[in-house]
Amino acid sequence: CTAIKNAFKGSNKENIEPPKVLTEFAPTVTVEKLWTTGVGKGARKTGVHLTPAYADGKLYAISTTGVLEALDATTGRTLWEKKDKKIAYAAGPTIGEGLLVVGTLDGTLFALNPADGSERWHAEVSSELISAPAVDGGMVVARSYDGRVYGFDAANGERKWIFDRNTVPLLSLRGNSAPLIREGVVITGGDNGKVVGLRLTDGVEVWEQVISTGEGRTEIERLQDVDGILQADAGVVYAAGYRGQITALAGNNGRPLWAHDLSSYSGVAISPAAVFANDVDSNIWSLDRNNGTSLWKQDVLGYRWLSPPAVQGDYIVVGDFDGYVHWLNLNDGKLAARVRLTKKPIDSVPLVVGNTVYVQASNGELGAYRIAK
Amino acid sequence: CGFLYKLDIQQGNLLNKTLVESLKPGMTKRQVTLVMGSPALVSPFEQNRWDYISSIRRGRSKMETKDLTLHFENDALVSIDGDYFSEDADQLIKDATKYKRQYPDEKRPDEDKKKRGGGGDTGQS
Amino acid sequence: LETFVVSDIRIDGLQRINAGTVFSYLPVEKGDKLTQERASQAIRALYKTGFFNDVQLARQGNILVITVQERPAIAKILIKGNKDVKEEDLMKGLKDIGLVEGEPFDRLQLDRVTQELVRQYNNRGKYNVTIKPKILNLDRNRVELNINIAEGKAAAIKHINIVGNHTYDDGTLRDEFESGTTNWTSWYSKNDQYSREKLSGDLEKLNSYYLDRGYVDFSTDSTEVSMSPDKRNMYIVASVREGEIYKVADISLSGNLILKEDDLRKLIKIQSNEIFSRNKLEKSAEAMTAVLANIGYAFAEVTPVPTVNREKREVSINFVIAPGKRVYVHRINFKGNTNTADEVIRREMRQLEGAWYSQAAIDRSKIRLQRLGYFKKVDITTPRVPGTDDQVDLNVTIEETSSGSFTFGLGYSQVQKFIASVSVSQNNLFGSGDRAALTVSQSFYEKRYDISYFNPYLTDDGISIGYDISLRKLDQSEANIAEYLSDTASFSTYLGIPISESDTVNVKLGVDKTRINTFEGATPDEIINYITLVNKGIPTPLKTFHQWNTEISWAHDTRNKFFNPTHGALLQLSAEVTLPGSTLSYYKLVGKYTQYFPITDKLTFQGSATIGYGDGYGSDKHNFGLPFYENFYAGGVADVRGFKDNTLGPSASPFDLIPQYSGYQQPLGGAFKTVATAEVIFPTPFVKDDNTTTRLSAFFDVGNVFNSNIAQNGVLRTTNNFSFSDLRASAGLSFHWQAPVGPIVINLARPIRKKPGDQTETLQFTFGAQN
C-alpha cells in the first residue's frame, strides 16, 4: 500500500549514496492515525527543525512563516493562533514556569501566556534563535546561533547572564543543540565539538568535555558540531557529535563514563536500558546505557536522512526524507510499522506523550499517531 | 597659422623655494638628492656637475629655459649658481585642466583599490 | 663513510639519464677528497635535479659508487569526470607542479595535486567532490596516471539572515549582495553559489552601506556560515550592531598642502553638520589625490582622520595631505606594437619623457590612443625606476586589432538592397597610422568607386590631410527617392587643424560634376520643372551641374571612449558653400550635437539633435534655392527610425494618370531638416564584454524634413514649411555590434506619431556595409 518513490533519481550526479528503497513487510504493531493538520508552511528553506510542545492536553506548534498555534492534543482542533508574517518563529516552543517561550529568526525571545498567547515579556539576543529554549528553576535559558547562551529571569525577562566562550568555527553544520537544565546545571553542546555545563543561576562554567575532535585539511574535514538532541537521566548526560563519539558524562562534573565511536548530527534518545542514535549514513544504533557497547545496528533505512529518534513504549519512532514515519522494535531494531505523513522530509524529533507520538514535517504537516495496545 | 594648438612642452625639474634655500655647500651628493630630488641633466662627460635644468614652452609662446648648476669636488657641494622655475600652484592647475575636465564620478580606468604606488603594479621599492 | 680520496666514480642504475648529465650536476670529481659533508652535498645536488627517487653513495676501494633509482617517466595522463574545471586548465595546473608527459613522476607531487584539486572544487561550492588518482606501472620504468573526478553538485545558498538591523530591513541591505538565495536566474548568475570571497565582499558592502549613512559605530559582530548534513544547502547568518547616527563637526586640512587651502576645500564633498558618510570622505580624498597627481605628485596620499565625539554624536575630520616627492617620468616604453610604429603611438602621448608626471596628461593620452580605433586594449602602468624615489617609467601595453578590413562579397542594406562590393580599407596602413580605403561597389541601383587617403599627422602638431576621389552612378528611385538618375564625379581634399585638445577645424575644397537625367511621366513634375527653370525655360531630360565648393567644419569632441562612451559630448558644425563659377550657388549648414552622461554606473543617457538648413544665395541668375539633389532626407536606419529610408518629408504629387503609380509616392526631401533622439543605453544581457563591442539601447526619435523648394509654372516656390504637427516620432530598441565582418545595426521600431501615407518599417538592419 505504500508507494515507493526514489526521490534521489539523480543521486549519482550528486555524488551521494542513493537512499535505500523501502521493502514490504508485515507490521508487527498496528498504528492508529488520530489526526493530521498543517501548521503554517513549516520551516520552508531555513533549515530549522520544528518540534511541537505538549502541556496538559494542549499542543503548541510554530512555523517560520509567522504562525504560532495551540491545538487540542486529542482532536487536533486549533484552540487559538497568532499569525504575523514578520515574526519568523524558529525556536521552541517550550512550556514551563507558566510560560510559553518561543524564539524568532531575528533574535527576539517571547514569553507568552499559554492560555491565549498574550505576551508577558520579550527580550533581544544577538543572533538567530533556532533551538528550543529551556525553562526551569525560575530561569529561561536560550542559545543563540552565534554560540552565546543567555539566562533570563522567567518572571520579568531581565537578562541575568551571558555565556559567550562557545566559539563557532568558520564552517559549521546548520542547527544548534537545545540546552537542558538538570539539578541547577545548564547543559548544551557547541559547534566546537564540546559539551559544556553552566551554573543556572549565574552562567559560570562548571565543566566542559570535548566530544568530537575535528582534524583535517579542509573545512569540511574539520566539521565537529554537537548539534543533536542531548538526553540526561539519573545524573548521566548522553551526547553525540559529528565526526565524534557518543559519550555518557556525569551530570555534576562532566567526567566521561564511556564513549563509543559514532558520528551523528541528529542526537540521541534513551530508554531505561539503552541509548539510541542514527549515524551520518542513517543506520540506527542501540548502545547499552551502562558501558556503551552496541546492542544492535539497523541499516534497513540507510541513507534516508533520518530525523532524530524518539522512544515510544517498546518502539523507536523516526521520520525520513520522504515523509515516512517508521516504528522499530526497541530490543532488536526490527521494523514494526510504517506510515506516510507527507511527501516532504521529516527532519525534527517526534514528540512522545504517553503512547501517542506527534510528528511535525518540514512543510508544517503535523500528525498524531497512537500504538494500539 | 595663428590659432593652431601646440602641445605644451615641459622638461626638467620644478623646484620648491624653501628646499633650494636649504642647500648648503659641503653637502654630499646623497644629501643633495634627498633635498632636491634627482637632477634632470647630468652630462656623461662631467660627472661632478649637476644641472637642475627646466624648460617650458606653453602653447605658441617662446620656450624659456632656466638652469640651476651645482658643482661638486670629491663628493662635496662647492658652488650653486643659476636660476630656476619655482612651483606655482595656480599655473600647475591651469596646465592640468587643459587635458582633463574633472568628471567627478569617473574612476580612472586602471585605478582600483591598489596602493597608489604610482599606479604601477610593482610596489614601492 | 669515512673520508678518502676518490680515484674513480661509477654510477649504477642509470636508464634514461646518461652518465654525462649526472657528472655535470655532481659537485665531486675524480681526485677530490670525499668528506662526509661533501657526500651529503652530492646527494642533495642529485635529488635537486628531480630525476631520482633514491640516491646511495658507497665505497669500493677508492672508487665512489653511486647507485641511483630513476623516477619513472610519465607516459600518459588521463583525466575523467571534470566538468566545472576545463581539461586545459587542469593540465596547465599539473604542468606548473611538474606533472607533464615525458617528465619524471614524483609521488609526493600527486598528493599535492589531489589536495589542490579538492581545494579548487570546494572553492566552487562543490563539497561532495571525490578525486581518486590511480597509477598504472608500465614497462621501461614508465607510469600512466589516471585521475577520476566525481564532482557532485554545487551547494546552493538557501537562507541569508541579517540580525540586529532595525533601521534598514534585510531586503534593502541585501540587494547589492553578490551572494543570494536560489531564484529563477540562479542557473545563469550563479548568485546562490557560496564563496568566501563573495561573502566577505558582501559584508564589506554592508559595512559601507551603514558607514555611508552616518552609523560610525556600526559593526558586524559575527557571521556564521553553515551547511546541511548532505552538504547541498548553505545558510548564512550575520549579526550586526547599528549604533547611532553621527553628524560631521568641523573639517580641517593638515600636512603639506601644495595648493591653496580653499582650492582643496572646493574638492571636499561633505560639509559641517551634514550626516557623516565614509563614501563622501573617500570621494573627497580621491579628488584631492587626483588633483595632486595631475600636477606631478604621483605618490600623493590624502587620508581623512576622523575623531569621534561620542556624547555629541559628532565626528570632526582632519584631511592629512602627504604629497610625497614631485615625480618625473624617466622613460616611456611601448609593448605589443608588432605592427604599429613607435612614433604613431608616441605622438599621441600628452606626457613627455623628462617632464614632471601628470596623471591628467596620462589619462588624456590613453583616451587619444583608444580613439585611434585600431587598438583593442590600452593599459598604462607607471612602475618606479629602481634606485630613485622620484622617477617612474611609463609602460604602455597595447593590443592591436586587425586595423584593416578587406570586405569582399555581399552586403545587404535596407537602402541599397544587395551590394556586391570589394573594399579594402586600412586605418593603420602598415602601422604608419595613415588611413586608406578603396571601394568598388555594385548594387541594385548604385555603382560606386571611391579612393580615400588620410594622414592624421602631416605635421608633428597634428595637422591632418585627406583626399577623396569618388564616382557614383545612382538610380535615386531605388533609394525611395524620386525617380531620376544621377551620375556624380567628385574630388576633394581637406586639412584638419587642431585648435585645442578636443577641438579640430576642417577646411575642405572640392570640385564635382553631377549629371541628372529625368524620364517624362516617371520623374515628378516638380523636378522636371525645376530643371527647365534652371535651364532658362528650355525643358531637357539631361542637365549637368558643375560646382566648386568649400566646406568649413568644426568638431568639438570630449567623449571619453571611442565606442559606447559614457561621458562627454560631440558637437559638429559645418558650413558648405558653392564658389562662384558653379552652375548653382547655394549653401548648406549642418549642426549635430550629441551629449552622453551616466545615469547610473550601468546606464548611460545619450541625447542628440541634428539640424540641416540649405538655401540659394546671391544673384538670382544662379540662385535657385537648394537644388533637389542636395536636399536633406529623413527617416531610416540611422535617422528617424521606424520609417522607411528617406521617405519622410514632402513628396511629389502622385501621377493619377498612370494607375500603377497612383499610390506610389516619390519623396523630394527638403532644405530644412530637424531630427532629435533620446536614447538610454543599458548593458547587453548575457554578454560578458562590458560593452566594448555590443551596444543595446532604448530610443525615442522625433524629426522630419521641411520646405522642399520646387518649381511650378516657371516660378520657384517652397512647400511644406516647418510645422510641429508634421514632426514624426517613433520609439523602440536598437542594437549595435562591432562584428569582425563590420558594424551591424538592428533596429526594432514602432512609429508613435505618423500620418497616413507614411511608409513605416518595424524591423530595420544593415550589415557589412556603412550605410
Place this chain on the structure above:
Amino acid sequence: CHRGAKKEEVTETLPVDQLYAEGKAALVDGNVGKATRYYKRLIARFPFGPYTEQSQLELSYAQYKSHDDDEAYSTLNRFIKTYPTQKHVDYAYYLRGVVNFSRQTGFLTRYVGQDMTQRDQGFVNQSFQDFSELITKFPDSRYALDARQRMIYLRDNMANSQVNVAKYYLRRGAYLAAANRSRTVIENYQRTPQAGDALAIMVMSYKALGEDKLSADAERVLKQNYPNHPYYKGNWPKHPPLWKRVIPFTNKNSTADDSTL
C-alpha cells in the same frame, strides 16, 4: 568500443626506430604537424635511449618551423636541462636564440619593409641574451660565428630604436628627453654607428637648452670619433619636407631611412 578507434593509433604500436624514421621523414618533407605528433609519442613511449634525445631536439625544430614559438622555446629549455652534456646541446642553445630572433621579423617586414626597430623590442633583448649564453658556453661551437653576426644585428636594432625616439623628441622640442635617450645609446652601444647619431643629437639638444659648454664637450667627442658624421653637412637629422609628406602613401613613419653611414 566506439568505431573511431578501430584503426589502432599507429604511433602507439610502431617500434622506436620506425617511429623515429617516420617522424624524421615527415620533418624533412616539411609536414611539421605529423613530425611533431610522432616525436611527442616517441618521447612519451620511449623515455630513454639514443632516439629519444635526438627526437627531443628535432621536435623543437619542428615546433619552431610551425611557428609554435612558445612551445619550441620550452622544449629547448627542457632539453638543455635534461641533457646538459649532449654533443648537440650547442645547437639547442643556438636554436633557442633563433626562435626569438625570427619572432620579430614578422610577415610584414619582409614584404612591406616595415622597420622593425620601430616595433616592440621585447623579444629582441631575449634573443640577444640567448645567443650570448651560447657564445660564452661554447665559444668554438660551429654556430658561434652565426650567433655573433645575429647579435650584432640585434644590437644595431636596439640602438636604432633608441635613436629613433631621440630624433622624435628632438624634433618636438623635448630636448632633455632627446639628450637622455642619446645618453643611453652612448653608454650602452659605444662602438656602433648609432652612437655617432646619439652624440650629434646630444650636441644639438644641449645647445637648444642653452648649455653651450656641455654642447661643446659633446661636439669634441663627436669630432674625435665620427669626424664625417652628416651632422657636419648640416640639415640633420633629415626629415621629409612638407611638400613630400603631402603626397599620399609616401609616409613610412620611420626616421630610419635617412640613417647615417
